[in-house]
Amino acid sequence: MSDIQRFDFDTRIHHGVIHNGTLYLTGQVARPGQSAADQMREVLGKIDALLARAGTDKTRILHVQMWLDDVRDFDEVNTVWDAWMPKEHAPARSSGEGRMAKPGMLVELIVTAAV
Secondary structure, three states: OEEEEEOOOOOOOOEEEEEEEEEEEOOOOOOOOOOHHHHHHHHHHHHHHHHOOOOHHHEEEEEEEEEEHHHHHHHHHHHHHHHHHHHHHHHHEEEOOOOOOOOOOOOEEEEEEEE
């Protein structure tokens, strides 16, 4: 049986779990009322900090699922992502549209990374 390590990240991340050398993060950490690009910047900043706390970094992200409140924000959010992630380390990505849990939230990321 493998160990599961759960994290209390002191943010609104809903889950932070390391299992078999893989880190799983999910949640909404931006502030309602910001633009999609600003929310994405805030989310990515939090992800940087959370990855560091878990002993890894963005170059070790394996997969990202992006959920957007409105798919029309995809180009704006994608531009922020491309500026943040070095092209040589770009992980697999998928995206979808769905209502967020809190009004005013436009972006949610589910991140899988190697530790």
